[in-house]
Amino acid sequence: MNSRGGLGARRAGLVTTVAALAALAGACGTETPGQPQTAGDIAGLPVTHFESGLRPEAPRPQLEVHNATSTQEDQLAIAAIADVSDFWAEQLPAHFQQRFQPVKKLLSYDPNEPEIDVCGGTTADAAMNAFYCPPEDLVAWDRGMLLPLLRERFGPMAIVTVLGHEFGHAIQYRLGAKAGIDESTSTIVKEQQADCFTGAYFRWIAEGRSKYFTVSTSEGLNQVLASMFFIRDEAGQSAQEQGAHGTAFDRTYAFQLGFERSAKDCAGINQANVDERITEQPFEPGDTGQGDIAIDADSVGLLQQSLDEAFAGAEVEAPEIVDGGGVCPNGPATEPASYCPSDNTVNIDLAELAELGQPVDREAEFRGTDSAGGLGDFAAFAEIASRYVQGIQKGVGASLDNANAGLRTSCLVGAWAGVLSGPGNTLRLSSGDLDEAIAELLQPRSLLAADVNGRPVASGFARVESLRVGYLEGSASCTRNYG
Template sequence: MNTGGRRTRVTAVRIAAVFSAVALVLTGCAGEQVTGELQTEGDVAGLPVTHFDSGLKDGAPTPDLKAEGATDSHADQLALASVADVTDYWEKEMPRDFDEKFKPVSELLSYDPTSTAKEVCGANTADLAMNAFYCPLNDMVAWDRKVLLPLLEEKFGEMAVTAVLSHEFGHAVQTRLGEKAGIDDNTSTIVKEQQADCFMGAHMRWIAEGNSKYFELSTSDGLNEVLGALFMIRDPAGADFSEEGAHGSGFDRTYAVQLGFEEGGARCAEIDQAEADERITEVPFKNAADRETRGEADISWTTMEYVQMSLDDAFSGAGVDAPKLVEGDGTCRRGVSTPPVSYCEQDNEVNLDMTTLAEIGQPADQQAEMTGQESPDAGLGDFAAFSEVASRYVQGIQKGVGAPAKGSQAGLRTACLVGAWAQYVNSPNGKGLYLSPGDLDEAIAELLQPRSLLAADIEGHRVANGFARIEALRNGFLEGSQACTDTYK
């Protein structure tokens, strides 16, 4: 995020709070600090919120599949079960969605990029660490069993491996569908990748609904792990979605997965260049200064003054007294505290622990994330910290208009309003701040943190499933504050 100039990809108007006026009296013991319980009400795209260990089922069958180079390692066992499962999915769903029989892929390859090199699809496996891919020349799905798959499982769990291989099968599906998915030699990379992410989302729903004989997926932590893995494998800030090889920002990729999860594979095949041009947020840095700083601003009281200005202007249509940002220890003298940022109702103030916010706001190290070697000094980025502040600011706005402030709907409304604020910042109307490439991804990274306040109610109780959290932020960003009012009541 930066101060000063403007860049716009969406049209926004000043945010006006139009919540239903509901009387609410908030209570809290003096000095009480809330660590944040999980709110499990509601559903996940029509499915119940479930909690259990996700991954291979106990007693899952051994798939009747062979892959060149495969070993008896757990990584390969997991990969082969994933391939068998996604094959089962498409054998059942392709005739229903596309009136076409699914033909299994011709070849499977497991390789160790640190060992014997092999030429495959015009490249050497020694150069393909941290990769899984579909090779149309051989109709082959291949995976790095030594580096990528163990890292995915360690960081996110077994379902992350299944999700990545499901994405690669999405490209095989495109090859089979051809014009039914609008795919030809001229189709851009971003359209192909968005479709493949979307196809993977449709497969994940099939598992979550209990249709898989190999895997089980909870709609809380399990789906969070899938989204987290996909988010990690995103393009760096400043990439351009029109470039060859573009996969999309984390914001764009999670959108596509959720689209498939909610609407199914037939909808995925409808993603085309016009849709990509309309909604993809991935854009390059607009000037040399932004490229040099990677769009990151210092987390200081000076920048917080810009945040205050931006929030005040964005929510000026609410007709309530705006909360004031104050520097402190992130707690309230009275009532409930949610450090490192607390909305103090009695004083109508947002108390900030600037030291902790500065740690959150340090630039992320995406390359280190991809190798499992995160730097202790790395954070999530400036907009992650600013979004935490905005999430507590909008508590005062919601209280002022009489909207319910507790529970999962209040938490999701909060995330939605943070998204609506981001939309406003990104518009020509925004004052003081403008979004830089990567800022929306920083907000999603914060949303996926266990301690995040972005989708938490006034007492810091956060919504259990990351799917709903991300969807709420996106709804606010794409549709504005009216969507927050209409959707989260």
């Protein structure tokens, strides 16, 4: 995130519909204090809570896999290939009038073991990777480094996510023109389609149609989205680069598109619609500190100005951000930032937010160790903004203490972020900022999608979706979707 000089017109429509929330004041009941709140459904499916993973009664896959072992990682990977093959054996005839052809070759490898020649290189060159090789019609995976890290950090369904994605590339190769894929297709379009195909596959699992896996729509999908966040591109990359896979925001968008719609919709992803919404971009020349600025009194002052500008159209008294320890006297305590209804302030713990706003330690992520950094400056600013928009909602008479309030809050933070991506606001987004918001949303105690008492919506899928809806569609969508 960076500041910019000069103020101009705000993007039309950010808060002109926020007042409509008043009509919905008190329409929704409250939940048990201290407990995560449950969204009504997840793309039409009920919110479920159970351990996700391989079914105890799952059949033994009858697949030939070169160099396979009896490790848990290989068992999960091979079951994933068998399962996603079953999925596409249904989907290709149903949506594309085409018979499914199994992948010809499967390879499990450990990059620390003797090299195996594959796809014009060797397995030693493919550490921390999984890939599809079109010339050999081969899907391969690193069972020695990548898969153990994914399973340990995010659970077994992270392995299924990665293999489902790579199999999506095999499907593109089979569909060809039916998916708009040829030699000139950019990498980012192929990757968005493959992420979308993965989402459609996970919808099939969530509906209980898989013989091999089960996934809950709360904790299970949370783990899937967290693994997709992990395999995001670095901040500062361009979507035009060869090999671009997308930001976490872009990748979760594509996954959710597939989950909410169908594999046929995924095949409709093309360069035009990717260019219209993709967020992956290089740093601008004026970006300092790789897009991160310090969280201090000066930058919080800029944040206050930015929020006041963005929400001026609500025509309510704007909350004042004060550094007072992060809790409200005799009121909400959601440190490091709390909205205090009694005096319409956002009480922050500046020192704690400064720690949260430290840059992400990407190397620590890949080592599988705790980061010495934080979640980034935008994660800290977004937490403050989430409490600020509580004040805006209170001003128009909307409820603040139910699941809809949490999703509406995240949506309004997304709408504010959408303003920062255009001209005219004191602050502007820099590369990687939206991913920092995604990182915050996937934390167990996310404030971005929490009500005034800090109770987060249980489903990470719903949290991320609400931010995306606000960012792409503006505040009118927040009222329409999360009344």
